[in-house]
Amino acid sequence: MTGREVEDLLRALTPQVLGVLVRRHGQFSACEDAVQEALLAAATRWPGQGVPENPRAWLLTVAGRRLTDEWRSERARRDREVVVALREPAYAAVAPPADEDRSDSDDSLTLLLLCCHPALPRSAQLALTLRAVGGLTTAQIARAFLVPEATMSQRIRRAKQRVEAAGARFVMPSPAERDERLRTVLHVLYLIFNEGYTASSGTELHRAELTGEAIRLTRQLRRALPDDGEVAGLLALMLLTDAHRAARTGPGGELVPLAEQDRDRWDRAAIAEGVALVTEALTWSPPGPYQLQAAIAAVHAEAPTAPQTDWPQIIALYRVLATLAPNPMVTLNQAAAVAMVDGPRAGLALLAPLDGDDRVAGHHRLAAVRAHLLELAGEPAAAREAYLLAARRTTSRPEQRYLELRAARLGDGR
Numbered sequence: 001m002t003g004r005e006v007e008d009l010l011r012a013l014t015p016q017v018l019g020v021l022v023r024r025h026g027q028f029s030a031c032e033d034a035v036q037e038a039l040l041a042a043a044t045r046w047p048g049q050g051v052p053e054n055p056r057a058w059l060l061t062v063a064g065r066r067l068t069d070e071w072r073s074e075r076a077r078r079d080r081e082v083v084v085a086l087r088e089p090a091y092a093a094v095a096p097p098a099d100e101d102r103s104d105s106d107d108s109l110t111l112l113l114l115c116c117h118p119a120l121p122r123s124a125q126l127a128l129t130l131r132a133v134g135g136l137t138t139a140q141i142a143r144a145f146l147v148p149e150a151t152m153s154q155r156i157r158r159a160k161q162r163v164e165a166a167g168a169r170f171v172m173p174s175p176a177e178r179d180e181r182l183r184t185v186l187h188v189l190y191l192i193f194n195e196g197y198t199a200s201s202g203t204e205l206h207r208a209e210l211t212g213e214a215i216r217l218t219r220q221l222r223r224a225l226p227d228d229g230e231v232a233g234l235l236a237l238m239l240l241t242d243a244h245r246a247a248r249t250g251p252g253g254e255l256v257p258l259a260e261q262d263r264d265r266w267d268r269a270a271i272a273e274g275v276a277l278v279t280e281a282l283t284w285s286p287p288g289p290y291q292l293q294a295a296i297a298a299v300h301a302e303a304p305t306a307p308q309t310d311w312p313q314i315i316a317l318y319r320v321l322a323t324l325a326p327n328p329m330v331t332l333n334q335a336a337a338v339a340m341v342d343g344p345r346a347g348l349a350l351l352a353p354l355d356g357d358d359r360v361a362g363h364h365r366l367a368a369v370r371a372h373l374l375e376l377a378g379e380p381a382a383a384r385e386a387y388l389l390a391a392r393r394t395t396s397r398p399e400q401r402y403l404e405l406r407a408a409r410l411g412d413g414r
Contacts, residue, residue, distance in 0.1 A: 003047045009055060010039050011216070014135035017059045019107025021067065022170040028114065029160035030067060032132050038063035039135065108133065109224040110172055112217070116184040119166035124159035125188050126195075131156055134213045145195070182225075186234050186290065189218050193238050197245070198396065205249055205398040211242055229285025232277050233294045239274035240297035243267040255402040259306040271301045289325040292317055296333075311340040328360035332369050344376040364393035368403060375410070384410040 014035065021031040038059045052058040115128040127145075130136045142152035173181055196210025218235045225231050247265035250256050278294040285291065296317045303309040318334040331354060339347030351370055360366050371386030387407035391400045 006043065006046045006051065009051070010042055010059075011135035011213075013056050013059055014039065015108040015111045015133045015220075016056060017063060018132060019111055019170075020060060021063060022111075022114075023107070025067065026170060028163055028168070028170070029157075030070060031063070032160060034063040034066040034070065035059070036131075036137070037066045040137075108220050110170060112185050112221065113173060113178065113181045114163065114168055114170060116181060116188050117163050117166060117168050118181070118184070119162050119168070120159055122188070122191070124155060124162070125184070126192060127152060127156050128159045128163075129188055129217070130192065130210075130213060134217060136209070136213065140209065182228075185221070186230060189214050189221070190234060190237075190290075192217075193241075197241060198399070200395060203397045205253065205255060205396065206245060208245075211238070211245070214238060215242065229281040230288040230290045232281040232285070233288060233291030236274040236277035236281070236294035237290055237297055239270045239277070240294060240301050243270040243274065243301065249398070253398060254405075255398050257402075258300065263305070266301070271298075274298065275301065287320065287324070289321060292321040292324065296321075309340075311337055315341060328354050328357050329365070332360070332365055336369055336372070339373050339376060344373040347373045348377065362393065364390045364399070364403075367393060371403075371406065375406075380410045 017038070018032060018035045021035065022028050025031055041062055042055070042059060046052075046055075111133050112129065115132050116125045120128065127141055130141050131138065138153050138156060139149050141156075142149040145152065147155075172178060192210055193214035196207040196212075196214060199205060199207050215235070215238050218231070218238060222228075222231050222235050243266050244258070244261060246267065247261040247263065248256055274294065275298045278291055278298055281291055282295065287295075296314055299310050299314050299317070314337045315334070318330065318337055322330050322334060331350060335347040335350035337347075338350060348370065351366065351373070354360050354366055367386050367390035371383045371390060374383035374386055384407045387403050387410070391403035391407065394400050394403065
C-alpha cells in the first residue's frame with residue numbers, strides 16, 4: 001500500500017479499534033490515547049514493512065499493550081490491572097469476545113454519539129469527533145482550525161475529561177436520547193464540512209481534509225442508519241456542494257461565485273449520487289432541514305446554465321425550510337433567490353428585519369448579500385459601501401479579496 005492508502009485504512013479502522021477498547025475497559029481517555037499511539041506506530045511501520053494480514057487485530061494488540069503499559073506505570077492501578085488480566089482471555093487482545101454481537105458500524109455510531117455529548121461545548125465536540133472517530137492527529141486538527149497544536153491538545157484533553165466527569169458510558173443511549181443526540185452529531189458533521197468548504201479564516205478558501213473527513217464520517221453514519229432521511233439528506237447536501245469545488249476558485253485562488261462557475265468542471269458523479277440520495281429520501285421520509293437544503297442544491301446542480309436555474313422551485317423549497325427550521329441564514333439565501341424572481345427590492349425587503357437579529361446583524365454574509373442586491377437594484381454607491389463593510393467583517397482572505405474586487409469594480413459609486 002502507498003502512504004495515502006495506509007492513511008485511509010487507518011482512518012477507517014480508528015473507530016472500530018477504539019470502540020472495542022472503550023467497550024471493554026470503559027476508560028475513554030486512556031483508550032483513545034492508546035489508539036493514537038498504535039496509529040502512529042502503524043503509520044511509521046506499514047508503508048515500509050507492509051500491512052499485516054489482519055490490520056484491525058494488529059492495532060488492537062498494539063493499543064492494548066500500550067494501555068497495559070500505562071496501567072503498569074501507575075502504582076495505584078497495579079492490583080486492578082492484574083485482576084483484569086486474569087479475568088480476560090488471551091485472545092481478547094486481538095479480537096472481541098465471540099459472544100459480542102456488535103458490528104463495527106455500531107461502534108462508530110456509539111463513538112460519534114459519545115464525542116457529541118451534551119456536556120461538551122461545540123468546539124470540543126468538533127475536535128473530539130475528528131480525533132477519535134476521524135483518526136486525524138492533533139497536529140492535523142490544529143492546522144485545520146488555525147490554532148497552535150498545544151492549544152488543540154489542551155482542548156481535546158479537556159473534552160475527554162469532561163466526558164468522563166459527566167459519567168458518560170460507552171453504550172447506545174435510549175431511543176429518545178439517541179434521536180436528540182443524533183441531531184447534534186449531524187450538526188457537528190455539518191459544521192466540519194462548512195469549515196472545510198469555506199474556511200472561516202486564513203489564506204485558503206478550502207480545507208480539503210475537513211470536507212473529505214466530513215463526507216467520510218457521514219457515509220459511515222449513513223451505513224449505520226440507512227433508514228434515517230436526514231442522514232441521507234446531509235450526505236446528499238455535502239456531495240452536491242463539494243461537487244462545485246474545482247470550479248469555485250480561479251487560477252490565482254480567487255473566489256468564483258456560483259453564477260460565474262464553469263459547470264463543466266463540476267463533479268458530475270458526486271452530483272448524480274447526491275441527487276439520487278435526496279430524491280429517494282424525500283419519497284419515504286418526512287422532509288427535514290438537511291433534505292430540503294440538499295433539494296435546493298440539487299436544483300442548482302441540475303441547471304445546465306445559471307440563467308436556466310429553476311428559481312421558483314428554489315423559492316418554494318426555501319419557504320418550506322423557513323417554516324420548518326427558521327434561521328437568519330435561511331432568510332439570507334431566501335432573499336437572494338426571491339431577488340432573482342421578484343426583483344432585488346423584494347429581496348432587500350426580506351433582509352431588512354435581519355438588521356435587528358443579533359445572530360446575523362454583524363455577520364459579513366448579511367452585508368455581502370445586501371451589497372449584491374443593491375448592485376442589482378442600480379445603487380452602486382450603497383452597494384460599494386456594503387461590499388467594503390462585508391470585506392472588513394470577514395476573516396477569510398479569499399472572501400475578503402473577492403468583496404474588495406466587487407467594490408473596486410463599482411469605482412467610487414457615482
